[in-house]
Amino acid sequence: MHHAKALLVDLAISCVLHYSTRALLKSNSSVFLLTQLWFVAGVKWVSLRCFLLSSWKEASVRRCVAVTCLMCPVYESGLTLLMNTQPEYWSGSLSCPGKTITSTAATLIACLFWEVSFPDTKRKAESPECAETKQRNRALFMRVVRYSKPDAPLLSGAFVFLALAVICDMCIPYYTGMVIDILGEHYQPNSFMSAIFLMGLLSLGSSLSSGLRGGLFMCTLSRLNRRVRLMLFSSLVNQEIGFFEDKKTGDLTSRLSVDTKLMSQSVAMNVNILLRSLIKSVGILYLMVSLSWKLTLVTFIEAPLIAITQKIYNTHYEQLSKEVQDSVARANETAGEAVAGVRTVRSFRMEPSEACRYDDRLTDTHNLKTQRDTVRAVYLLVRRLMSLGMQVLMLYYGRQLIKSGHMSTGNLVSFILYQGDLGTYIRTLVYMYSDMLNSVGAAAKVFEYLDRKPLVDMDGNLHPETLAGQVYFKNLTFSYPTRPDQPALKNFSLELKPGQMTALVGMSGGGKSTCVSLLERFYQPQQGQILLDGQPLQNYQHKYLHQKVAMVGQDPVLFSGSIRDNICYGLTDCDQTKVEDAAKEANAHDFISRLEKSYDSDVGERGCLLSGGQKQRIAIARALIRQPQILILDEVTSSLDTESERMVQDALARHPNQTLLVIAHRLKTIERADQIIVIDKGEVVEQGTHQELMEKKGNYYKLRERLFYEEKESDKEEVKQE
Structure with missing residues (x-):
């Protein structure tokens, strides 16, 4: 109004x-x-x-x-x-x-x-949030630049070749106009050959300098990307276990692969293109003014129009591109669900319905792509029309200047060549500005993980020469980070004595595995503490603690590589004799020897080339070779046959001073335990030997009777199937 x-x-x-x-x-x-x-x-x-x-x-x-x-x-x-x-x-x-x-x-x-x-923008600039965002982006960008300090020699060389390439590129149109003037006036062979020679020399210098500049910048990008990825990976693997429960694997791998690449580009590739475009824009403007300041004023009509058009186009195109990516992700998700659940789809005869649902997703993607391509087509049309109109205006006015004697034909040709390049570089500057902001956004996500401090610290420095292995859980109260309102342990106290076998039993979800996780320092209890030989667990050096405390889980994880590599995992001085002795104690040596490559046999990804029992025996050997003072066995006999279970128990019996903590649902395996702890809802409800608990006829007795009944019914089913 x-x-x-x-x-x-x-x-x-x-x-x-x-x-x-x-x-x-x-x-x-x-x-x-x-x-x-x-x-x-x-x-x-x-x-x-x-x-x-x-x-x-x-x-x-x-x-x-x-x-x-x-x-x-x-x-x-x-x-x-x-x-x-x-x-x-x-x-x-x-x-x-x-x-x-x-x-x-x-x-x-x-x-x-x-x-x-x-x-x-003044009102926005006055906003504290906007000012904070700008300051944060500048700080992030400067931090990325500081990460590039080791590549300073390469970057310096790249900038030198960048300057040489720009100088050579800017001189070529000038000599092109000079050649036209020589041909249009009295032909002078010496001047003509000199101009042609200089043009060829400049073209060669431009090509060599551009190639060397690009190569050095790409080398810098690769080195920076490698360093950032390594730092991010090191930061991730040092986080507490609860961190990985709250994060999706795809999100972490995306940070390692996509965001680190974008972050590296903000210094190497983006700065390369930005500086090249900026220097060339300034140099071309200077040459255009030297050729004709009047014609240069006319070209200023196009510059703001290009900037405005490019800004509007970038805003709409990037928004539509993001919507297209989201739509493609939804389509892939629909296809993945149908393929993964193909049995359910087939059983309910939903093939046509799933095809229609997938077709709807593809239609949405197609419509969004059409909108995006239409925006690009309109932008290209407008840009070409502006360029054409500008060229007509320049030719008309240039002709007037030639007629008045203020400009030569060659100078006009040089000016037109410069003007075309100027528009390209202005568009590049506008585009690279927004692209650098995206790179800074990716860097923010990477730095978020790089700066994150683990909630479970690993700063302890205690590493005594001898360790008795006495463990005392003192009034522990703990809730998992993903379920803070559901306590897994409540005022929990327990003592593990050296030379004794302690068994934890109870229903699933009672808190048995939580005790193991806290002893391994995967989590930090909210209240109470765990004492090892009278010292808080967090006071011990991280590497020392996990040399003295070893755990074998119910579903052990093997890494791709040989069997020897998996048994020696984390050890540097491990000879073949120690490997074979540990495998014999775990009853794994016989089946390993029968393999074609013996201990050099590949286990496959996550041990997929081995059976469940074989993986467990290799995991037991991996724990025994360390000769730990505290050994934790979490349902390790669930996939073992009777002979293997007996041999493992005999091997454990040969270490009388070892503190042994066992979790098992098969109660026959823990009847010889020195103490049995019955845990229910995070609390100790019964404690004693097998005989003492059976005489009480409490929770342990009821649990054993129920498991015995379930095992008996399972045996009957196996007999019927045979």
């Missing part, structure tokens, strides 16, 4: 000046007319400011008034400088009613473009 008022007032003032002051024209001097023209513009600006005083604080109103008042004097001044003409009237040739309406429409369009492309 205020913009319309400003335009109407300006139209009225212009008409009044046109009809009332036309007779006052006294001089035909261009300087006199332009001075009066700018004076009238000032009067109009003061009048409009007084008229719009109530809304003057709005930035859009001030912009509209400025464009409205300056349109006429800027236009007339440009005509005077470029075409050596003068205003028709002292109030300007645009002040006649018809031309005033045209200029008003142009003003309105200019204001519209201004508001859409460059909205009021």
Whole structure:
């Protein structure tokens, strides 16, 4: 509304000046007319400011008034400088009613473009959130730059070759125009051959410098990417176990692969392209001004139009591209669900329905891609039309300069070549700015993990030469990070004595595995502490603690590689004799020897080439070879046959001073335990030997009777199947 008022007032003032002051024209001097023209513009600006005083604080109103008042004097001044003409009237040739309406429409369009492309940023800048975001982005970018310090020699060489390539590139169009002038005037063979030789030399220098520049920048990118990935991986593997329970594997791998690459590009590739475009833009502008400053002023018409068009295009295209990616992800998710659950789909005869659902997802993706491609097509059309219009205008005005003797034909050709490159580099600068912001966003995600401190610290330094292995769980209260309102252990106390076997039994979810996880320092209890030989567990050195405490889980994880590599995992001084002795104690040596490559046999990914029992025996050997003072066995006999179970128990019996903690559902395997702890809902409900607990006929007795009944029924089913 205020913009319309400003335009109407300006139209009225212009008409009044046109009809009332036309007779006052006294001089035909261009300087006199332009001075009066700018004076009238000032009067109009003061009048409009007084008229719009109530809304003057709005930035859009001030912009509209400025464009409205300056349109006429800027236009007339440009005509005077470029075409050596003068205003028709002292109030300007645009002040006649018809031309005033045209200029008003142009003003309105200019204001519209201004508001859409460059909205009021002052108010946003005053916002604390916006200022904080800008400061954070700058800090992130400078931090990425600091990570590139080891590559300073390579970057310095790349910048040198960048400067050489830019200088060579900028000189080629100049000598192209010189050749045209030599051919168009009196032909001079020596001058012609010199110009051709210099053009060839510059082209060769440009090619070599560009290749070396790109190679050095790419080498820097690769080195930086490698360092960042290694630092991020090291930070991730040092996080507590609860961190991985809360994060998806795909999210972590995306940070390692995609975000680290984008982060590296922000320094190497993006800075390379940005500096090249910036230096070339400045150099080309200087050469264009030296060829013809008047023609350079004409080209300034295209620069803001290119910037505005590119900004609008980037905004819409990036938004549509993100929607396309999300749509593709939904389509892939639909296909993946149908393939993974193909048995369910087949059993319910839902094949046509799943096909229709997938078709709907593909249709959505197709429609979004069509919108995105349409936006790109319109942008390319507008850009080509602007370039074509600019070239026609330049050729027309260039012809006028040639006729007046202010410019040669060769200079015009050189100028046109420079002008085409200038538009390309301006578009690149606008694009690279937004791309660098995206790279900074990716760096923020990477630094979020790099800066994260593990909730379970590993800063202990205690590593005594001897360790008895006495463990005391003292009044522990613990809840998992993913379930903070559900305590897994409540005021839990337990003592593990050296040379004794302690068995934990109870229903699933009672807290048995939680005790093991806390003893392994996978988590930190919220209350209470675990004492090892009277010292808090967190005081021990991380490496020392896990040399003295070994665990074998129910579903052990093997890593791709040989059997020997898995048994020696984490050990540096491990000879073949120790490996074989540990395998014999775990009853694994016989089956390993029967393999084609024996201990060099590959276990496959996660041990997929071995059976469940074989994996467990290798995992037991991996624990026994360390000769730990505290050994934790979590359902390790569930996949073992009777003979293997007996041999493992005999091997454990040969270490009388070892502290042994066993978790098992098969109660026959723990009847010989020195103490049996029955855990239910995170609390100790019974404690004693097998005989003592059976005489009580409490929880342990009921649990044993129920498991015995289930095993008996299972045996009957096996007999029937046979």
